[in-house]
Amino acid sequence: MILQIVGAFVAMFWFAVLIETPKKYLPLAGVVASVGWFVYLVCENMWADAVLATFCSAFTVTFISHLLARRMKTPVTIFLIAGIIPTVPGATMYRIAYYVILGDNQMSIHYLMEMFKIAGAIAVAIFIMDSLFRIAKKNGIKPGSITQNE
Amino acid sequence: MMSFLFKILKRRMGMDNERLIETAILAGEIMLRGGAEAYRVEDTMSHILQNADADRKEVIVMTTAIMAELTVKGETPLIRMRRVNNRGIDLNKVVLVNDISRKLCGGEMSVDEAYDKMQRISADKYKQYTSELFMLLTYIGAVIGFTIMFGGKLNEILSAVCTGGALAFCQISGGKLKANGFMLETVSATAVTALAIVLKAFVPVSINIDALIVGSIMPMVPGVSITNAVRDTLQGDYLTGGSRMMEAFIHAAAIALGVGIGMAIFGSKFIGRTVL
Structure with missing residues (x-):
């Protein structure tokens, strides 16, 4: 599992280069991705459910990226994209194609549904966290005080 | 006053x-x-x-x-x-x-x-990284990272160098030819899948082909579009959010199509359906 988390760091570091992330944020992008992947792996071990694990991972990642973005005064997307990419349903897409070619319609539809569910889970996680931060910003609550309350 | x-x-x-x-x-x-x-x-x-x-x-x-x-x-x-x-x-x-x-x-x-x-x-040329060799290494690095992330071991890492190179070649030359995104992604996914299957068929070591292919297509997945779509929709910008969502699904479909083509052509020929 540690190897996989290191893999997430390496992958995201180089992927961040591909989307032209500013140089000084490259290692941070990698760290955010590995935290997200760590949460994903732990949750998947616990519940054996990719959708729920994706939700937890995306939720954590959005929270971290908002905090980082506030501190560094940069757009939140830089860290958010880095954290979201590992959970984006690339594996599910591969399985859909795989089962379509095998001629197993039931499995391919199962994975198609899973892809929609995972995409939805990511969306909902970002939705909730963004709204929370927006409410906090409008009411003048600083990010530090939210962490203390939780 | x-x-x-x-x-x-x-x-x-x-x-x-x-x-x-x-x-x-x-x-x-x-x-x-x-x-x-x-x-x-x-x-x-x-x-x-x-x-x-x-x-x-x-x-x-x-x-x-x-x-x-x-x-x-x-x-x-x-x-x-x-x-x-x-x-x-x-x-x-x-x-x-x-x-x-x-x-x-x-x-x-x-x-x-x-x-x-x-x-x-x-200006278009205002980029942080301009060297093509560096971009090649970047693609390879990303593919290796994603392969490890999905549970690849030494054999898969070594194969990921090949597939990463193929992916980089497709993407960089496609960018030079100004090919459109849909075609470029389909072709890249096909090339990567075909190469992975050929490697599995001809190299006499066991390769976890799932991790290899998934790791190789990950650098193309529309993560940015998904993130932006959600955030735009949340802001009440439904027009932009909706079109970004559409963009994300089109890209996903392009990649899935590419993987499918690669498997259909090379899968049955080299390793047969049962192994695939």
Whole structure:
């Protein structure tokens, strides 16, 4: 599992280069991705459910990226994209194609549904966290005080 | 009284509003090209236009279009439009423009200075990394990382060097030929899948082909589109959010199609359906 988390760091570091992330944020992008992947792996071990694990991972990642973005005064997307990419349903897409070619319609539809569910889970996680931060910003609550309350 | 005099002075200095609206439009164009969310572009542009001396300041940003208007009562309105095609992802430019607009609004930078800086940024060749060899290594590094992430071991890592190279070749040469995104992704996914299957068939070590193929297609998945789609929709920008979602699904379909083609052609020929 540690190897996989290191893999997430390496992958995201180089992927961040591909989307032209500013140089000084490259290692941070990698760290955010590995935290997200760590949460994903732990949750998947616990519940054996990719959708729920994706939700937890995306939720954590959005929270971290908002905090980082506030501190560094940069757009939140830089860290958010880095954290979201590992959970984006690339594996599910591969399985859909795989089962379509095998001629197993039931499995391919199962994975198609899973892809929609995972995409939805990511969306909902970002939705909730963004709204929370927006409410906090409008009411003048600083990010530090939210962490203390939780 | 002072502010009135200041206004007159500003107008006498000439073309202040025009300069400002050009700056705002340029900022919007760079950001939209760099893959920023529409609401962020709108926000930045209206911040820049806040400095203008006008009665009416309007900004509209959509997925492929930017419009801005400044009207002073009794004068011809200033209207600028921009059609933005060939959008890519370049977060560095988004960050830079964000910084410039922040400095401009904070009064640390004059409009002319900001305009000059943005014009330099907007050039296509303004990139952090220009060397093709470096891009090749980047693709390989990303593919190796994703392969490890999905549970690849030494054999898979060594094969990932090959598939990463193939992916990099497709993407870089496709970029040079200005191929459109859908075709480029389909071809890349096909090439990667075919190469993975051939490697499994001819190299006499066991390769976890799932991890290898998934790791190789991960650098193409539309993560940026998904993230932006969600954030734009949340802001009430349904038009942009919806079209971004559409973009994400089209890209996903292109990759799945590519993997499917690669398997259909090479799977049965080299290793047969049962092994696949």
